[in-house]
Amino acid sequence: MRFVVFVKQVPDTSSVGTDENGNLMREGVPSILNPYCEFALDMACRVKGEGDIISVVTMGPPQAESALFRCLELGADEAFLLTDRAFAGADVYATAKTLSAFLKKFIPDHDLLFCGRQAMDGDTAQVPAELASMMGCGQFYYTEDLVFSDGWKAVQNYYDEERECALKKGDLISVSKGETDPRLPSVADYIRASGTEIKKLDRVDIGLGTFSVGLKGSKTRITSSRPVSISRRGILTDGGDPTEAAKHIKGMVR
Amino acid sequence: MLQQYDLGTSTADGLMVWLEISERDPVSFEPSSMEILSKAREIYDGRIFGVVFGDTELKPLYKEAFSYGADTLYHVKDKRLIDFHPEAYCESLRSIAERINPSIILMSATLRGREVAPRLAASLGAGLTADCTELSMDGSVLQMTRPAFGGDLMATITSESMPQMATVRPGTFPPNKISDDATGTVIYWQYKGDSFKTIISSKRKYHDEKDITEADILISLGNGIKSKDTIRLAESVAKKLGGMVSCSRALVEKGWFPQSRQVGQSGRNVSPEIYLAFGISGSVQHKAGIMTARRVIAVNSDPDAPIREIADELIVGDAENILRELDKIL
Numbered sequence: 001m002r003f004v005v006f007v008k009q010v011p012d013t014s015s016v017g018t019d020e021n022g023n024l025m026r027e028g029v030p031s032i033l034n035p036y037c038e039f040a041l042d043m044a045c046r047v048k049g050e051g052d053i054i055s056v057v058t059m060g061p062p063q064a065e066s067a068l069f070r071c072l073e074l075g076a077d078e079a080f081l082l083t084d085r086a087f088a089g090a091d092v093y094a095t096a097k098t099l100s101a102f103l104k105k106f107i108p109d110h111d112l113l114f115c116g117r118q119a120m121d122g123d124t125a126q127v128p129a130e131l132a133s134m135m136g137c138g139q140f141y142y143t144e145d146l147v148f149s150d151g152w153k154a155v156q157n158y159y160d161e162e163r164e165c166a167l168k169k170g171d172l173i174s175v176s177k178g179e180t181d182p183r184l185p186s187v188a189d190y191i192r193a194s195g196t197e198i199k200k201l202d203r204v205d206i207g208l209g210t211f212s213v214g215l216k217g218s219k220t221r222i223t224s225s226r227p228v229s230i231s232r233r234g235i236l237t238d239g240g241d242p243t244e245a246a247k248h249i250k251g252m253v254r
Numbered sequence: 255m256l257q258q259y260d261l262g263t264s265t266a267d268g269l270m271v272w273l274e275i276s277e278r279d280p281v282s283f284e285p286s287s288m289e290i291l292s293k294a295r296e297i298y299d300g301r302i303f304g305v306v307f308g309d310t311e312l313k314p315l316y317k318e319a320f321s322y323g324a325d326t327l328y329h330v331k332d333k334r335l336i337d338f339h340p341e342a343y344c345e346s347l348r349s350i351a352e353r354i355n356p357s358i359i360l361m362s363a364t365l366r367g368r369e370v371a372p373r374l375a376a377s378l379g380a381g382l383t384a385d386c387t388e389l390s391m392d393g394s395v396l397q398m399t400r401p402a403f404g405g406d407l408m409a410t411i412t413s414e415s416m417p418q419m420a421t422v423r424p425g426t427f428p429p430n431k432i433s434d435d436a437t438g439t440v441i442y443w444q445y446k447g448d449s450f451k452t453i454i455s456s457k458r459k460y461h462d463e464k465d466i467t468e469a470d471i472l473i474s475l476g477n478g479i480k481s482k483d484t485i486r487l488a489e490s491v492a493k494k495l496g497g498m499v500s501c502s503r504a505l506v507e508k509g510w511f512p513q514s515r516q517v518g519q520s521g522r523n524v525s526p527e528i529y530l531a532f533g534i535s536g537s538v539q540h541k542a543g544i545m546t547a548r549r550v551i552a553v554n555s556d557p558d559a560p561i562r563e564i565a566d567e568l569i570v571g572d573a574e575n576i577l578r579e580l581d582k583i584l
């Protein structure tokens with residue numbers, strides 16, 4: 001079996017501080033492997049059998065290598081970094097285009113594709129479905145479990161419906177659940193990862209024109225942005241006396 | 255392939271909306287679908303096309319779609335499509351879009367909407383903006399605004415090509431009926447493909463329970479709640495106020511609540527009139543889910559809890575004691 005896991009590097013939001021205006025301070029924030037991508041990789045590792053290969057892929061700047069290294073430590077067998085200046089500014093469409101072009105050219109014969117439900121920073125959850133669409137494969141969002149009995153089956157949770165669906169070769173699953181405490185790699189994992197070369201590919205290797213990738217290949221443009229004007233004041237009130245506090249709340253709610 | 259047009263010279267016209275059917279009550283719309291129709295009517299002068307999937311059971315719903323502003327309803331009539339098949343839904347929406355050539359396609363940013371929209375966008379070669387909280391027209395250009403960068407900024411985004419696509423965060427726009435006896439045209443559409451999933455088993459869940467995204471008042475509990483008995487207190491308070499109880503992920507992880515009650519990035523985005531957070535610190539992921547709440551009132555023993563940044567008021571006190579008193583006096 002050949003499993004391909006698509007991952008992304010994101011700023012570690014749990015360590016993002018805020019300034020006096022309540023805005024996130026992004027500078028100097030460490031980058032991590034997006035937790036949902038880690039869930040996806042964990043799932044692939046869990047179902048991996050003897051002789052199966054797990055490939056991880058990311059599109060990103062050269063520093064994204066560290067996210068791939070983490071994947072290798074966690075059990076991936078090979079890693080691809082799609083990196084090129086021209087990839088910068090890609091929206092969902094251009095990202096999915098790049099990933100699908102890579103997949104068609106470098107790993108055309110794959111059995112299952114894995115994505116994380118969403119990125120912690122972008123939060124749009126669109127890349128998996130656009131990728132599935134471009135690959136012409138089935139998509140299985142909100143997958144919480146993957147079982148093998150008489151073929152692969154995905155357990156999907158839509159909150160109001162939980163269902164189990166059969167997967168076909170080449171289908172894509174988007175993983176929404178996993179262990180929240182990140183796994184710590186062992187020394188052996190570290191050594192194995194260090195001995196694995198991360199393959200770097202650029203736009204020309206993948207075979208895409210400049211107008212298919214990055215900002216130029218994007219279908220959307222951010223035209224303006226403004227700070228959030230939530231009219232929250234964050235007044236502090238003393239709730240030391242529960243009876244008074246309860247009355248106060250009642251006054252606001254009623 | 256659908257022809258791609260330059261925005262300036264496009265002949266694309268009309269606004270198309272996928273009207274999602276509720277999973278809990280198969281003969282009703284997801285409320286957010288009516289919210290989108292209302293907003294569409296407000297900002298868009300041209301024709302509005304609704305698309306529904308299902309069989310004859312949907313007939314009683316036609317009127318409702320028209321009363322919220324749809325002019326024409328495409329009914330993709332197929333018993334098999336009562337179940338959710340994202341691939342088949344997408345192919346149908348695509349073939350309808352090729353027929354009507356709309357300049358805008360909208361759907362709710364529900365779990366299913368967020369799954370179908372990107373698949374459709376990619377197959378149409380269209381740009382897509384997810385989870386919008388503001389929409390307006392500038393001539394024929396749709397201005398789509400959504401929270402970005404962890405909720406720090408509101409970014410306004412436009413599409414480079416037709417159709418312009420967006421998903422809309424449920425609960426953002428008020429539903430407005432234009433008239434109870436509005437009428438329109440129904441067109442039956444046949445899905446000719448065979449992209450059906452093999453659904454081995456399906457369990458409908460919580461079918462008699464309201465969804466937290468629909469509640470006007472949420473009493474939300476977090477890790478600051480030490481005793482499981484407090485849930486009963488909160489339920490009682492919520493009942494008296496006509497609201498519901500939700501929670502942070504910390505309590506889902508403890509097994510105190512099902513995931514359907516979780517607010518936040520990996521849970522639900524909620525937009526109640528009042529969000530009362532008891533013992534919730536306000537992590538980035540939690541705050542992302544309450545961006546569009548009308549008012550946020552937090553009770554926390556820590557005056558510096560980050561939830562203060564998004565709260566109208568932070569009451570510094572003990573969550574359980576205050577809940578207990580609140581239950582007494584309501």
Ligand SMILES: Cc1cc2nc3c(=O)[nH]c(=O)nc-3n(C[C@H](O)[C@H](O)[C@H](O)COP(=O)(O)OP(=O)(O)OC[C@H]3O[C@@H](n4cnc5c(N)ncnc54)[C@H](O)[C@@H]3O)c2cc1C
Pocket residue numbers: 014035036120180475476477478479501502503504505516517518519520521522532533534535536537538539540543553554555556559571572573574
């Ligand atoms: C991929 C990912 C996705 C996530 N998605 C979500 C999500 O969707 N939703 C979500 O909620 N979290 C999510 N999280 C988890 C999130 O990072 C936080 O861990 C979580 O929100 C913390 O929950 P909490 O505020 O209840 O608990 P804590 O952070 O432990 O906060 C408890 C609060 O209670 C206060 N407190 C303590 N005692 C009292 C008392 N007696 N009275 C009053 N207040 C008291 C404390 O001061 C503190 O502020 C996600 C994390 C990851 C990695």
